[in-house]
Amino acid sequence: MAWLRAALACGLLSVAGVGFGQQQPLQAIPYSPSLDVTSLDKSVDPCVDFYKFSCGGWQKNNPIPADQASWSVYAKLAQENQQFLWGILEQDAKATGRTPVQQKVGDYFAACMNTAAIDEKGIKPLEPALQRLDAISSREQVAKALAVLHHRLAGSFFFGARVGQDATDASLEIVELGSGGLGLPDREYYLKADPKSVKLREQYVAYVTKLLGLTGEPTDEAAKDADAILKIETALAKASLTRVDRRDPHKTYHMMTVAELQGLTPAIDWPRYFTVQGAPGVEKLNVSQPEFMKAVQAELTTEPLDSLKAYLRFHLLTAAAPFLSAPFREANFDFYSKTLRGVPAMPPRWKTCTQAVDRSLGEALGQEFVARTFSPEMKAKTQLMTRQIETAMAEEIQGLDWMSPETKQEALRKLHAIRNKIGYPDKWRDYSSLEVKPDDYLRDAERAYLFEEARNWNKLGKPVDLNEWGMTPPTVNAYFNPQMNDINFPAGVLQPPLYDSKEDDAPNYGNTGATIGHELTHAFDDEGRQFDDKGNLRDWWTPADAKGFEDRIDCDRDQYARYVIVDDIHINSKLTSGEDVADLGGTLLAYIAWKKQTEGQTLHDADGFTPDQRFFVGMAQWACENDRPENLRVQAATDPHSPGFARINGVVSNMPQFAKAFGCKTGQPMVHVPACKVW
Numbered sequence: 232m233a234w235l236r237a238a239l240a241c242g243l244l245s246v247a248g249v250g251f252g253q254q255q256p257l258q259a260i261p262y263s264p265s266l267d268v269t270s271l272d273k274s275v276d277p278c279v280d281f282y283k284f285s286c287g288g289w290q291k292n293n294p295i296p297a298d299q300a301s302w303s304v305y306a307k308l309a310q311e312n313q314q315f316l317w318g319i320l321e322q323d324a325k326a327t328g329r330t331p332v333q334q335k336v337g338d339y340f341a342a343c344m345n346t347a348a349i350d351e352k353g354i355k356p357l358e359p360a361l362q363r364l365d366a367i368s369s370r371e372q373v374a375k376a377l378a379v380l381h382h383r384l385a386g387s388f389f390f391g392a393r394v395g396q397d398a399t400d401a402s403l404e405i406v407e408l409g410s411g412g413l414g415l416p417d418r419e420y421y422l423k424a425d426p427k428s429v430k431l432r433e434q435y436v437a438y439v440t441k442l443l444g445l446t447g448e449p450t451d452e453a454a455k456d457a458d459a460i461l462k463i464e465t466a467l468a469k470a471s472l473t474r475v476d477r478r479d480p481h482k483t484y485h486m487m488t489v490a491e492l493q494g495l496t497p498a499i500d501w502p503r504y505f506t507v508q509g510a511p512g513v514e515k516l517n518v519s520q521p522e523f524m525k526a527v528q529a530e531l532t533t534e535p536l537d538s539l540k541a542y543l544r545f546h547l548l549t550a551a552a553p554f555l556s557a558p559f560r561e562a563n564f565d566f567y568s569k570t571l572r573g574v575p576a577m578p579p580r581w582k583t584c585t586q587a588v589d590r591s592l593g594e595a596l597g598q599e600f601v602a603r604t605f606s607p608e609m610k611a612k613t614q615l616m617t618r619q620i621e622t623a624m625a626e627e628i629q630g631l632d633w634m635s636p637e638t639k640q641e642a643l644r645k646l647h648a649i650r651n652k653i654g655y656p657d658k659w660r661d662y663s664s665l666e667v668k669p670d671d672y673l674r675d676a677e678r679a680y681l682f683e684e685a686r687n688w689n690k691l692g693k694p695v696d697l698n699e700w701g702m703t704p705p706t707v708n709a710y711f712n713p714q715m716n717d718i719n720f721p722a723g724v725l726q727p728p729l730y731d732s733k734e735d736d737a738p739n740y741g742n743t744g745a746t747i748g749h750e751l752t753h754a755f756d757d758e759g760r761q762f763d764d765k766g767n768l769r770d771w772w773t774p775a776d777a778k779g780f781e782d783r784i785d786c787d788r789d790q791y792a793r794y795v796i797v798d799d800i801h802i803n804s805k806l807t808s809g810e811d812v813a814d815l816g817g818t819l820l821a822y823i824a825w826k827k828q829t830e831g832q833t834l835h836d837a838d839g840f841t842p843d844q845r846f847f848v849g850m851a852q853w854a855c856e857n858d859r860p861e862n863l864r865v866q867a868a869t870d871p872h873s874p875g876f877a878r879i880n881g882v883v884s885n886m887p888q889f890a891k892a893f894g895c896k897t898g899q900p901m902v903h904v905p906a907c908k909v910w
């Protein structure tokens with residue numbers, strides 16, 4: 232759902248893959264403590280730059296691996312999880328007497344690993360689809376092909392269609408149309424006139440030319456097509472809402488009848504389109520960006536037929552490139568990883584394939600992962616921590632002097648309705664209808680795509696599956712979904728050094744506790760607060776309370792807008808506001824819950840720190856990271872999360888508990904005056 236409301240179900244962070252590390256499968260996930268003294272840089276004054284103090288050693292000890300755009304504590308753990316899964320998959324690929332789940336994940340992995348077979352086939356597996364596109368001889372056929380492409384093949388063709396919860400009645404599954412159709416990461420890449428953006432567009436056109444050329448198209452024709460494709464995408468980009476606008480759920484909610492949509496976009500036969508998706512008879516839907524659909528109409532009716540065909544051809548190719556032979560894979564990597572994000576080297580194949588299995592068969596692979604890594608005791612402990620943080624949140628809300636009793640009552644009702652999903656789904660996804668073969672990689676990927684499409688369209692008109700997860704169990708990340716009104720913590724994120732059962736409570740509440748608080752706070756951030764206890768878009772705030780809240784988060788927005796990400800690019804704090812607020816609110820809740828949990832206990836100094844200091848160092852060390860400047864530019868445009876240094880320094884500088892723990896004084900950089908507050 233990246234194209235529709237990505238920011239709604241925002242996770243804790245955007246994890247940027249993993250690194251080379253040891254080139255062996257792991258038999259167990261290596262241990263590193265949740266408070267690591269080797270990660271510190273004690274030459275830095277914690278009151279001047281707490282992030283550098285907590286993470287300076289980590290940054291020095293953990294250079295970015297050659298196949299990565301960035302590197303972080305989260306990415307490193309994700310890599311370790313993948314190395315562990317690699318061993319499982321190698322076994323599942325070869326073993327006899329496999330379970331159905333082991334057959335599917337093992338064969339998918341084997342098909343992906345067999346680059347000799349993939350390279351030998353070259354472009355052949357994609358030829359039937361390319362020939363169908365080549366045979367198109369009218370605009371009507373372009374529109375018809377779109378319906379089939381959307382249903383059967385991955386790719387960003389003009390717009391997206393899916394089934395999701397109705398914003399105003401979260402108990403309903405409805406059809407939603409969203410913007411899409413771009414090959415660059417964001418609309419602003421097409422519209423900015425600075426030299427770096429102009430150069431990047433030239434490099435993009437070169438990539439499009441190269442990819443088309445790899446199918447046998449003469450270079451001059453391919454170059455002409457690439458220009459035409461950029462022209463189409465620029466028109467789509469202009470008509471797309473900005474990421475900041477897409478954070479406003481009212482701006483992406485436009486229910487209309489299919490007849491009204493037909494009036495807006497007559498070039499597409501919509502009843503036929505929905506029939507092809509497997510959902511005949513759709514009458515009403517949310518057209519999240521009507522202006523965008525008008526642009527689609529204009530493109531389908533005014534661009535030369537050959538340009539439209541070239542556009543479809545390119546998007547089919549670029550989506551399939553990672554599953555094709557080496558020249559396609561390499562061209563794709565050269566642009567999207569090397570040029571765009573500054574990554575020098577392609578990841579080793581085992582890593583690509585482990586990620587591919589996780590993406591396509593995540594809840595099958597997840598069963599293998601959970602059985603080996605996530606004990607019932609771990610589940611019970613993190614559930615307890617979650618309940619304690621929810622209690623802290625309830626008490627904070629009750630004690631707010633600026634919020635009226637009516638709004639408090641609604642807020643508490645919403646908080647009590649949040650469902651805590653910890654580790655893995657209660658019921659695993661059933662992949663039995665999905666065929667996987669050990670020697671047919673592109674077809675495996677296509678079948679997995681079709682399986683997922685069918686699963687999604689099958690939801691239409693049925694009750695919402697509250698058991699569903701939006702992340703797979705090995706994932707090192709977490710999220711809150713405002714329409715499901717649930718928080719989700721995959722088993723992958725509840726491992727050391729993030730959750731460390733060998734350590735005492737201080738760094739654990741600082742780290743995982745603050746993450747739980749972060750996800751809970753999303754229920755009340757600029758976006759989440761617009762949804763009620765049932766997940767419906769409904770304004771339950773009195774006007775005065777809404778203003779009180781907005782004033783509070785404006786303080787945070789002003790603070791973060793001053794931080795520089797790279798070169799002269801500042802944080803777009805209207806984009807990051809929800810995450811920044813979740814960081815601040817979440818850390819305070821974790822601190823309160825920790826104090827309560829350890830009430831009456833005698834806590835001891837350790838690692839050269841007081842217990843309070845250890846809470847904060849444990850908190851800061853989840854965010855240690857290194858980034859390539861190219862990647863930081865992409866993140867600045869697309870990522871709703873601020874960079875690590877801002878996430879840590881921004882939070883602690885607003886917490887008097889931190890200043891007290893480290894003896895920081897007014898006037899020092901880590902004391903923000905006046906302090907911003909969420910609660």
Ligand SMILES: [Zn+2]
Binds near residue numbers: 749810
């Ligand atoms: Zn978040």
